[in-house]
Amino acid sequence: MNTLDSIEIKAFVPAKDYPQSKAFYLDLGFKPGGESDEVTCFSHGDCAFLLQNFYARELAENLMMHLLVKDVESWWRMVQDSGVIERYGVRVVPPQDQPWGMRDFILFDPSGVLWRIGQNI
Numbered sequence: 001m002n003t004l005d006s007i008e009i010k011a012f013v014p015a016k017d018y019p020q021s022k023a024f025y026l027d028l029g030f031k032p033g034g035e036s037d038e039v040t041c042f043s044h045g046d047c048a049f050l051l052q053n054f055y056a057r058e059l060a061e062n063l064m065m066h067l068l069v070k071d072v073e074s075w076w077r078m079v080q081d082s083g084v085i086e087r088y089g090v091r092v093v094p095p096q097d098q099p100w101g102m103r104d105f106i107l108f109d110p111s112g113v114l115w116r117i118g119q120n121i
Helices: 018-027 072-082 084-088
Strands: 012-014 031-035 039-044 047-052 064-068 092-098 102-108 114-120
Touching: 018 047, 018 084, 072 084, 072 092, 072 102, 072 114
Parallel strands: 012 047, 064 114
Antiparallel strands: 031 039, 039 047, 092 102, 102 114
């Protein structure tokens, strides 16, 4: 192993209402790991991010996360079936084929962070 090898990278995702955002990600099936009053590590499979108890509107409304999945239609159904759209009043855009070779859908979290969840086509 090279001492300069990277192990992982995680984004810090802002939360306007930290308890609400934690509940939102739990309802989407993300698993909490290390947790404090200031940050929670959420993971799904081998993917992870850090939800932070910090909010800056300019950051939240300009942050875009991308989650690559095996089956975007299954994820779309799960999001609809989970009730998060209604429960948290979040916006979504249904799956579409993109010119960059992906089929994805858009889901905004309660703080305004835009998630693109998609698969390669």
